Amino acid sequence: MNLSGEQAVSSMATPADYPRTLRALQPLSPLPRLERDMLWMQVLGVGRSWLIAHDTDELPLDKIQAYQALEARRVAGEPMAYIVGVREFMGHEFLVSPSVLIPRPDTETLVERALERVQNIQSPRILDMGCGSGAIAVSLALARPDAHVVASDISTLVLAQAGLNAQRLCGKVEFCLGSWYDAVAGQEPFDLIVSNPPYIAVDDEHLAQGDVRFEPRQALTDGSDGLTDLRTIVQGAGPYLRPGASLLMEHGWDQADHVQNMLRQAGFKQVISYEDLAGIRRVTGGQC
Incomplete structure (x- = not known):
């Protein structure tokens, strides 16, 4: 967003005679109302109902300046998820930071299909590789408390973030450090392996657009054609899957056939392959 003139006034230094109520400040903001409300809720530590009921209250100058910074x-x-530090996924609120990919609604397809794969298995062993914020693993653990x-x-930084989310949401997850299957070498085979690996080609123009510009590059692209990590996961899965077990992976909009x-x-x-909310084949899997 590029702003000029009156539109940018809310980002300037705040003089003593500047509007001091939400009702007066809101029209000066270039942001959509939902985003404005989210930022004010963050700054003031209140809910949306408070913003409505107290829109004529005079606000402290330091709170106005804090809002302007956000x-x-x-x-x-910068993505709203990084600014406010949270993102909802599968009905749970996950902490996010620039060290992890922002959980997206499309990835809920992976979780939903994963749960279908193990619905008739008692105490299934499930592996989520490249866990990021922990959104997938923690959601699975919360949906299936009996699962390992x-x-x-x-x-290590990413695992710390994922571990914090597991702790906050009381999801029972074992975390392992390592690259793909190296992280679980020596473990018993699994009933299900899931992954949302980096699958954007290194030369894809979308890496320089929108929220993606701010997300960790190593979580978005494999540095090659976007299929390298997917190929590594498929080719290495055999020894880590029990007979009849499943492998499910999220991938790009045009990668299902590959x-x-x-x-x-x-x-x-x-x-x-399974379609996401937009009707795009987003998740593909099979049984060994």
């Missing part, structure tokens, strides 16, 4: 970050394009959920990532071919070539059966 607003300036949003105007510069293992989550891995190559970054991933299906990978799975078939690796000997997987009942290979199928």
Whole structure:
């Protein structure tokens, strides 16, 4: 968003005679109302109903300045999830930071299909590789408290974030550090392996657009054609899956056929792709 003139006034230094109530300040903001409310709720530590009931209350100058600082970050394009530090996923509120990918509604398809795969298995062993914020692993653990959920990532910083989410939401998850299957070497095989790996090609123009500009690059692209990590996961899965177990992976909008071919070539059966909320084939999997 590029602003000029009166539109940018709310991001300037605040003089003593500047409007001091929400009712007077709201029209000066370039942000949509929902985003304005979210930022004011963050600054004031209140709910939306308070904003409505107290919109004529005089606000402290330091709170107005704090809001302006957050607003300036949003105007510069920074994702709201990073500014307020949380994102809802599968009905749970996850803490997020610039060290992890922002959970997206499309990925709920992966969780929902994963739960279907283990619905008839008592105390299933589930592995989530490249766990990021822990949204997938923790959601699975909360939906299936009897499951033994293992989550891995190559970054200690990322695992710390995921562990914090598991602790806050009381999800029972075992965290392991390492690259893909190296993280769980020596463990018993799993009933289900899921992953939302980096699948954007390194030369994809979308990496320089929107929220993606602010997200960790290593969580978005494999540095190659976008299929490298998906291929690594498929080719290495065999020893880590029990007979009849499943592998499910999220992938790009145009990668379903490629991933299906990978799975078939690796000997997987009942290979199928599932559509996300937009009708795009977003998740593909098979059984060993």
